[in-house]
Structures are given as structure tokens and as C-alpha cells.
Amino acid sequence: MxxxxxxxxxxxxxxxxxxxxxxxxxxxxxxxxxxxxxxxxxxxxxxxxxxxxxxxxxxxxxxxxxxxxxxxxxxxxxxxxxxxxxxxxxxFNPPAPEFETEIHATAVIHETAKMGDGCKIGANCYVGKNVVLGNGVVLYPNVSIFDHTTIGDNTVVWSGTVIRERSDIGSHCIFHTNVSIGADGFGYRPSDDGRGMVKIPQIGNVVIGHYVEIGANSCVDRAKFSSTIIGDGCKIDNLVQIAHNCILGRSCIMAGQSGLAGSVTLGDGVIVGGGAVIKDHTTIGSGATIGGGSGVINDVGPGQTVLGYPAQDSRDMLKQWVAMRKLVKK
CATH class of the missing domain: 3.40.1390.10 (MurE/MurF, N-terminal domain)
Known part of the structure; x- marks a missing residue:
């Protein structure tokens, strides 16, 4: 020791x-x-x-x-x-689990996949057609990387994570256990006869920048068309949902159980508190803060802090809470 x-x-x-x-x-x-x-x-x-x-x-x-x-x-x-x-x-950080062999015998790697120097592939991993892994990529046991995906140097993917086809992942990223990257976006419309729902094809992909960390059991859905984009340096907590066609700028933070509906845009350095939710097609300006548990239904300006459900400017919301307490006391 x-x-x-x-x-x-x-x-x-x-x-x-x-x-x-x-x-x-x-x-x-x-x-x-x-x-x-x-x-x-x-x-x-x-x-x-x-x-x-x-x-x-x-x-x-x-x-x-x-x-x-x-x-x-x-x-x-x-x-x-x-x-x-x-x-x-x-x-004092203990060392990460060690690989006895760089490529485990039970890993399934397509013949067209390309791997850089120093890659480590754990037991029961799947690496699909035309996947490209950069130097020093680590896939812990039971990771699946589907066709035509690119992963940059020194990215670490923990067990249970699934990265779907055509994803573009940067270097020095960390994906914790059971992360889902590139699953279908949630898109349905009522059928013409009114008797069911029509699934809208999601033909885009996910693009993730460098030095991004995504916590366990979080999901980043692929775009309906074009890309869902996570900017460099973003830090995503556990149990976070990022829907199709969202765009996150650089160094955004999303705390646990928060979620973005489709086509939300976050500027650089946005902080989203735990349990907060943001309505589809909403824009949050750079440097803004969304308080925990808030529900955002309108655009938020750069540097603004909002609280509540529906979310409002933090100063206005705090005044409302004080007024409500006074009413209760009366």
C-alpha cells in the first residue's frame, strides 16, 4: 500500500x-x-x-x-x-483491471476492422464490419461496436456498452457500464387510418468529441438525419437521456436523471442539474445553468440561471417561492 x-x-x-x-x-x-x-x-x-x-x-x-x-x-x-x-x-487511485491478453480469444472481430497499436479487447466483445479503433483503445468484456464506427485514440469503453453503427467517437473518451450510443431516436406519428403509430426512420448518426465522459446507463440517440453531437469535454452523469438531433457545445455538464428531448441545443459550458428536463427544439445559451428538477419549455439566454417547473429566471422563481411561503403562513 x-x-x-x-x-x-x-x-x-x-x-x-x-x-x-x-x-x-x-x-x-x-x-x-x-x-x-x-x-x-x-x-x-x-x-x-x-x-x-x-x-x-x-x-x-x-x-x-x-x-x-x-x-x-x-x-x-x-x-x-x-x-x-x-x-x-x-x-491513491488503484490500477484499472488488467488484461491477461490484449485480444481475448472469445472476442469476435470482423476481418475488415482496423485496430491501432496497443488496443485491448476483452472477453465476448464484438467489433463489426469496417470499424476503426485508434491507438490504445480499451474495450472491457461484453462491449459491442457495430459497423462503420470510428473510435479515437485512448478511449475506454466499459462492459455492457453498445455503440451502434456509423458512430464517430473522439479520443480520450470514457464510457462507463451499459452506455447506449446511437440507438434509434424516438420518432412516431399517428397512421393515416388512426389505428396505430408509424415509426419514423432514424438514419443519422452520433458524433462525440474528444475527452467526453458518459456515465453508466446513459443514452445518446442517433439523429433522424444529420447527427446528434456531443462537443469536446462534455461530462454526462449516470441515467441521462440525450435524444435525437441534440447538439451539445464544449464542456457541458449534465447531472444524473436529466434529459434532453429531440433537437435541443446547448451552448458551451451549460450546466444541467439532476432531474432537469428540457423540451424539444429548445436552445440553451452558453454558460447557462438549469437548476435541478427544473422543466425548461422556453429558450434560455447565455449565462442565465433558471429554476422551477416551468423554469423561470432564478431570481423571479425564488421571489415566488418566498411569496408562497408567506401565503401559507397567513
Whole structure:
């Protein structure tokens, strides 16, 4: 098990070390659960009260907070303790599962598929006709990549994921377990005789940029025509639905159980809170924030924050909530 002195950790973080501890640090942990061989972090005033009773020997602390280290304990003051903790987590991150062979004997790989250097293909994977895998692509067991799909360098695809035909995936992406890329978009119209529904063919594809991460059990549907597009650097949580012909700009964030109906456009850096839903053919401007649980039925301007159902400007919605509480009290 790896362990580090407080000085070695501060050399990595380059913060302001206050106090000292002789205890070797063997991992990070929450304040309340930490033992004396753990380092923890304090990112806001609400957690300072737990430091006194915590057994942690060290803490990363935002430099705006007043925290005393105590006996044989140390704190490292930093501009952003949250980001610093990410470096600590990376330091102690266990290695990924290992492949005994680069290409498992049970994998089915079409003769026309092309694979770059250093690809690893796990048990029971399927790689279809004319698929192109870049250098260092990793497919964990039970992944299916269908025909004419391209995947860029160093992308990692976890078990159970299905990437349908004609998808175009960038480099350095991560798809967690059971992600669905390129399934049919949801398109139906009533039949002429009024006795059923006519399925609308979805003949487009999905285009995903570089450094995109998609959480477990999330779905990105292919377009009716043209492409559903996920821009570079987007981070998608678990259980997220992105419907046909949606376009996401760069570095958008979508939290768990949120969803986009068809043909929604997100600008760059949009944040969609957990459980929020956005109506079809809606445009959300760059830098906008959609509060958790909101229902968006109209366009949202750049940089705007909206809340509620239906979603409104956050300041207006908060005033309404205050007014409603006053009515209830009366």
C-alpha cells in the first residue's frame, strides 16, 4: 500500500503547510470517517466543526477558512481544496483491471476492422464490419461496436456498452457500464387510418468529441438525419437521456436523471442539474445553468440561471417561492 509524508503531499500540491504530522498518510477519507492515517479536506465553513473530533492527521483547507491544525496534525492551505483533493485521489487511485491478453480469444472481430497499436479487447466483445479503433483503445468484456464506427485514440469503453453503427467517437473518451450510443431516436406519428403509430426512420448518426465522459446507463440517440453531437469535454452523469438531433457545445455538464428531448441545443459550458428536463427544439445559451428538477419549455439566454417547473429566471422563481411561503403562513 502506498503511503506518503505530509511534506511529500505538499510538494505535490504546492500549498501552505501549517503544523506537522509524523504519521504516514495512506489515503484520503471524509472528515467523520477518517482514521489517523488519512488525509481529509475542508472546503467550506460548515465542515470546520468536524475537524476537532476527526481522527484525520491532515486536511486540505481552502485558504479563506480559519482552521488550526492541532497536535501532531497538519493542514495544507490552498486556493481550492476540492481540486487539490482530486490530485490526492489520483495519487491513491488503484490500477484499472488488467488484461491477461490484449485480444481475448472469445472476442469476435470482423476481418475488415482496423485496430491501432496497443488496443485491448476483452472477453465476448464484438467489433463489426469496417470499424476503426485508434491507438490504445480499451474495450472491457461484453462491449459491442457495430459497423462503420470510428473510435479515437485512448478511449475506454466499459462492459455492457453498445455503440451502434456509423458512430464517430473522439479520443480520450470514457464510457462507463451499459452506455447506449446511437440507438434509434424516438420518432412516431399517428397512421393515416388512426389505428396505430408509424415509426419514423432514424438514419443519422452520433458524433462525440474528444475527452467526453458518459456515465453508466446513459443514452445518446442517433439523429433522424444529420447527427446528434456531443462537443469536446462534455461530462454526462449516470441515467441521462440525450435524444435525437441534440447538439451539445464544449464542456457541458449534465447531472444524473436529466434529459434532453429531440433537437435541443446547448451552448458551451451549460450546466444541467439532476432531474432537469428540457423540451424539444429548445436552445440553451452558453454558460447557462438549469437548476435541478427544473422543466425548461422556453429558450434560455447565455449565462442565465433558471429554476422551477416551468423554469423561470432564478431570481423571479425564488421571489415566488418566498411569496408562497408567506401565503401559507397567513
Amino acid at each position: 502506498a503511503s506518503y509524508s505530509i511534506q511529500e503531499i505538499n510538494d505535490l500540491l504546492k500549498g501552505e503547510l501549517v503544523g506537522n504530522t509524523t504519521q504516514q498518510i495512506e489515503g484520503p477519507e471524509q472528515l467523520q470517517n477518517a482514521k489517523n492515517n488519512h488525509i481529509t479536506f475542508i472546503g467550506s465553513t460548515k465542515y470546520i466543526k468536524y475537524w476537532e473530533t476527526s481522527q484525520a492527521c491532515a486536511a486540505l483547507v481552502n485558504d479563506t477558512l480559519s482552521v488550526e491544525p492541532g497536535e501532531n496534525r497538519a493542514i495544507i492551505k490552498l486556493k481550492n481544496a476540492d481540486l487539490a483533493m482530486a490530485k490526492i485521489l489520483e495519487l
